[in-house]
């Protein structure tokens with residue numbers, strides 16, 4: 001029993017993956033239907049990268065520059 005079997009036992013995630021990837025699309029799949037998933041992907045990227053920006057950047061007039069300035073070795 002592998003890690004993914006264990007995870008599936010605990011969460012049932014395979015059912016969700018199957019529902020997302022093998023959904024029946026009436027009339028057949030079309031390339032133009034990717035845009036909803038593309039928007040979802042873009043907003044998830046915003047949330048994840050936003051957390052990292054939040055951890056490293058201080059967006060005020062007094063602190064912004066220093067918060068992202070890393071001097072090179074020797075200078």
Ligand code: HEM
Nearest residue numbers: 025026031032033034035036037038039040041042043044
């Ligand atoms: C952040 C904004 C949005 C996100 C993340 C989003 C996401 C999605 C996703 C993932 C799907 C299913 C895949 C697809 O068919 O492409 C979908 C379908 C759809 N979306 Fe959006 N959507 C957004 C905004 C909108 C807006 C503004 C409209 C209309 C004014 C809209 C109308 C629809 C329609 C009509 C469907 C097809 C539903 C169906 O027949 O099953 N969406 N959307």
